[in-house]
Amino acid sequence: MADLGGRIRRAFIGSFTAAGGPGIVTAAVDPDSGALTPLSSLNGLPDPSWLALSATGDTLYAVSETADGAVAAYHVTGDVPEAAGPPVAIDGSGPTHLAVFDGHVLTANYGSGSVTAIPVRADGGLARIASGVLHHTGSGPHTRRQQGPHAHQVQPDPSGRWAVSVDLGTDSVRVCALRDGVPLLHREHALRPGSGPRHLAFHPNGSYAYVVNELTPTVTVCRWDALDGSLKPLAEASVLPGAPEGDAYPSGIAVAPDGRFVWTATRGEDVLSVFAVEGEGDALRLTATVPCAGHWPRALTVSPSGTVLYVANERSGDITWFTIDPTTGHPHPTGTLPIPAASCVILG
Template sequence: MTSSAVGRESGAGRAFIGSFTSSGGRGITAAAVERETGALTVLGSTDAVPDPSYLVLGQGPGPGGRALYAVSETEHGATAAFDITGDVPQPIGELRPVEGSAPTHLALTGGHLLTANYGSGSVTAVAVREDGSLGPVTSVLRHEGSGPDTDRQRGPHAHQVLPDPSGNWVLSVDLGTDSVRICTLDTATGALRLHGETALPPGSGPRHLAFHPAGGHAYVLNELEPTVTVCRWDATTGVLEPTGGTAVLPGGPSADAEPATYPSEVVVSHDGRFLWTANRGHDSISVLALEAAGGRAVLVTTVDCGGHWPRDLALDPTGRWLYAANERSGDVTWFAVDPATGIPRRAGSLQAPAASCVIFA
């Protein structure tokens, strides 16, 4: 059976895997997803963009078309658009410089593509044209500040940018300043404006956040201290309020713990009952139960991630399968999620050198 036939089989979805070409990755890999088993089968790949470490899907050319967008996590920083009609993603237009260094994350909202630029500590807005291609940079919002960790927090390091569930606000998570900024995006002009900033525990190094499906809570995963900070989110006023936190590893956070652990990604179940984190160094996936309508997170257990250095976690659209992109072992491993306990059970693996993220169509 050809890869095209696999991709068209009934019951198969599609996934896209980002990777670091500078470390031997294939760039962007398209894969078929068998919904009943979670299995991935490679359809094709492209290395048209260097280091496409994070991906997002959006509207593309043609009626009902989809487009794929990627950051280029390089010193000068760029983003690119791809047509995903066929098995191999095809570039739409040219690389668009983001006027920032080392973009690590991106999101689509209000007709614009937003990038979080780790190296320069900024967020960039880029216009998205009707054909799915990228237009000019419309705004660059530069973060300011630092943190107590002299190795990692000498200046701002924007690590994630995403819209809130209401679509009225943009949040950017900054590892260097121990804070989350809340912004507005003028969809007509593409201008980003700072609305407020929420301080998090000093030295925690917030990396990513995820919202509860009900929209009233957010969970900030900290990289420099292996914890999750639970926050109340008010979409009416655009206020993020920390209410507590919990360790993602047994025994709690410790600067002397071995091996050193750097959590990377946080995912919330579709029903809002569970939360998972990927933990690099510890090479595990933590399972937390969400209680009190999402206002409290309790560590249940950890399981092996199936490889080394899990940089990303992703839940498939059915909520049945959890995928870990294990960067240093070069694989994407998938797990069947127990619907009663939230505990993942390893079900298979696909070789994917320098894997950095997984998303689903």
């Protein structure tokens, strides 16, 4: 028995429709095992690759990862999402991530290297136009992947005071705040040149953050100060026990709700890495790598109880889930749901 805890009843799965994905899939979550059973699919938005829920859990937001770029809102009080209005342009391209922050939906736009803010209406729907865009600048030493900025993720910090955006193209993490709906840069923090930071996850104590790097198979451990919105890199930990045998592109990262473990996914190697969190959160120790039970793991999600880990495997087209050993943090495969071109899974 996994015992998910809380009131988790459903999962929402994003996919790439251009690669044959079904769009947004809603699935029931077994409260004991964490197993997923599909309830519906919605194929009205091109390439809804990343999803996020409102704080109340009754509105779902999805990016459309296309050249034009858009974001859409859906009411999810039933088993089939209902559109809360037409998709809204992001004034950017290739959005890969989004989050709810300070009464707005923020999108990280990989193609245009920017962060867009769109106001959220009282009913959970979106305003018709964006209220502001923060344009990233800079580049990195990787001649093919870092010719310019590529914002890959944006999310609130645990205090709710700041939004942080992770930029693969500039090897940096930006901290911003909203003023009159416009995202304004507060600080930019440099990581190691050529590391290619992709996603960031916070420790539950709110004092540390872990950045998974796509261009080098590592995680950067950082100290986070919410009072002044500053991030200080402390160390890097490899996600693999030795040199990669072939392609190795880290993607997703998740932190246990109790802060004892960190998990990452690496595409190409197709493994999940398990880290023990040491000290107060200022160090990671690699303890195991296990097969992801699919091909090209793109995103990770851990249940609120920390007992089940979900993996979206893009190229094998499935969501796999693992029961987590409470002592070691090692994941053990327990089930699979076929979802062509799966890109992310969230719980709500």
